């Protein structure tokens with residue numbers, strides 16, 4: 001049976017590849033996404049994955065794309081939910097966090113991705129909304145930017 005066979009790993013060279021089904025985890029923009037029931041050869045030594053057929057490879061990459069899209073939608077929805085909890089309009093949020101006047105409209109539609117620091121700051125404010133007042137009072141004024149340019 002194929003399950004008891006071992007194959008040499010093309011990545012690390014040990015003869016420790018076994019056939020089976022596993023959950024494969026991939027890091028996607030700081031989040032771990034898990035693809036369940038991936039069929040193929042797995043290296044017990046270095047973790048390398050090899051596919052038996054082109055179809056199983058394609059199926060895996062299709063699942064990855066679907067999960068990435070779900071993760072993007074989840075992040076966009078989370079950002080919108082936090083902004084609403086902070087009682088900020090999209091425009092006010094953009095004034096505070098930068099990125100241009102339409103930044104939050106674009107983030108929440110999934111048209112563009114916010115920077116990791118923007119996401120982290122939003123999450124921080126979600127847990128400590130009292131810090132929003134402080135952030136607003138230290139917001140750079142137009143005059144400051146002009147003064148710096150001189």
Ligand SMILES: [Zn+2]
Pocket residue numbers: 009010011012013014043044045046047048
């Ligand atoms: Zn290996």
